[in-house]
Amino acid sequence: MGDSRQKSASEQGTQCPPIASACQWLSTTTGRIASDGHTWMTSVHWAADPKAKRYTPTRSHGPRGMNATTLLIAQECANLKECRPGIAYLARKLRISERTVEYHLGMLREAGLLVYRTKGGRVAQGRDEASVYERTIPVAFDDAHGIRTTGEGVQRRPVGAADTARKSLGKLARKAARKVRRPRRRTPVSGQSRCTLMEGGSTGAFPAAGSIPPSETKLASGDSSHSTQKKATSRPRTLNRVGRRHQLARELIDNVPWLSRASAPRIAWIARHCADAGWQWQEVQAAAEERGPIDDMDSRRPSGLLAYRLKGVHELYASEKARHLMLTAWEDSRLRERIRHQGWDGPAAAVDLEQQTHTAAAAMDTIRAARQTQALSAADLTGATEHSEGNTDIEALSRAEVLEHRKFAADDPTYVRNLLEALGDRDARRLLTNRLVDKALVLLRLNTTELTPAF
Structure with a gap:
């Protein structure tokens, strides 16, 4: 005979469809604002259940679904009085990369659990402002548990739930009450048991029990050869377009005095056309100082000055020959300037x-x-x-x-x-x-x- 017990909608595998980016705002969402962090975490545990697989991300790269890292980030967001989690703050506290934080925040938004109140960005002073979110409960969660609400829009409040969903809501509430911890690594990094005093790697009572010494024929004979030699497979890394831009920016910052206080990402963006055309850092400096020398004490904003001086130079000196002539003329002017400042030191002293x-x-x-x-x-x-x-x-x-x-x-x-x-x-x-x-x-x-x- 089959199971006669009535199953709730949440146990029957209700899906949590991905939400488009246009509906991930407080003014366009169909969900409701969570009354507190604990209630919100119940919906997060429901959407992140690995067995039910209710949510599948739409992007082709990054994590394939919600996992323990998603729960850790959601737990930090639930503990904030104002849901304004900075990406650098979460990455530093959870010891993960900023890209990972962006992936999991994107999944929470796509599942309808987070919506933008205000989207962060760069302000006039050059600082990055964090986005302000609202913790929301998607409509799929209410439909799965038969939750009845009152009110309109995002200000709806729950007034009851289906009797068949009370057991599953109790399980989710207990999960939300427990603190999420990072799962421990099941196997050591090396893939073998550690040979230490705490874990000797043997089953005997004494750490050295059961160990068999090698035979005399297998002892090292002094030969440098080995039966399984490692092949050198490492090759010089080939830089792509972005890597070449950052390499040129770092060379400019290290060698040009008036760019020593500049930001490498800014310089990489400003000199992107020159880097894509194969310019060297000497040619970029020559093009920037062609209109006149630059004092490092006078350049208050080196990146802005470089952007002004490099405007259109990649089209003016499009060929390699034109860049070589420009660099030669700049070096001659620098030599003449150095001679004017240092004086004559040349062969006049050696000739009688x-x-x-x-x-x-x-x-x-x-x-x-x-x-x-x-x-x-x-x-x-x-x-x-x-x-x-x-x-x-x-x-x-x-x-x-x-x-x-x-x-x-x-x-x-x-x-x-x-x-x-x-x-x-x-x-x-x-x-x-x-x-x-x-x-x-x-x-x-x-x-x-x-x-x-x-x-």
Whole structure:
């Protein structure tokens, strides 16, 4: 004969259908607000029953259903006066990851046990505000136990329950009254019994009883080889797009002085286009400082300054060649700035003064010989056409002689000064280039300032 006892709806396997995200708010939910934490925990234990399998999450990743971790998080939410559980707080207290907390809070919302009163987010000061929830009891729980309510909307209150559901409600109430604890690990981490004083791993009374020493043939012979050698299967980890962005952000923070106080996630988001295009941190710094150097004491908000300086640079320097030219120009400007601040320290100290004078005199003799070999008209000798005379003298030099003059000018700034006095500013610049002349003038000025005695 079959069982003649009448079963309650909760014992017959009533399901708790998932609730859409649009109905997970206090204004759109069909459930009712729980009067206290204990009453709410009865509905949580009912929905999280592993044997009944009343709730199945809709997401394809994460936990496959409610478990002991869900009950632990629900227990913490039930003990709060204002249900405002911070994700970092729950992760720190329960010793789980923040992602796990987000998964289980999402399941509680999808089961109709939690609804948003206000959804948290980032405020103007950069802090993350926690969401404020309301503990609710879903309609499926009331239908399963035949609970009668009075009132309207979320303010409904229970006034009775079906007689057949009183036993199951009593079991749920006893479960809710007990404190949920984390289940203990059934097997050790290593998968074997521990060989310690508390657990020797033998069945005898003495910990060493029953242990058989190895034979003499199996003792270590000193050979480094082993029958079951472990193969090195570890390979260098390949970074995906997000990992590359964070790697570039960390390199910028570690190497760029004015970004040392910035947040790595912010820098990773700001430089995401550069990271996706394969930029190096030197190229990002060069693009940011292209408009002018940045003092780390003046950058109050480094991430905002970097975002302003990098706006559109990934489209401006789209090719690798363009980035290389930009980086080279930035390094040259940095070198010139460092020379201006540090002064001339170069080969002038190693070259003898007599050798410098001899080199300059030889160069002047070469130019004078070129002047004598050229037939100049009387008009070219006048003061009005002195410009043209200088051009003719310089054009008479061969390419090898011009390169030799420029080499002397790069090694010795005093050689440039002698040519300026002999040829004039315009001809000397045409012969030696503006870069060499400007560099020599700066170094001579700095060297004179350092050597000037203070009276």
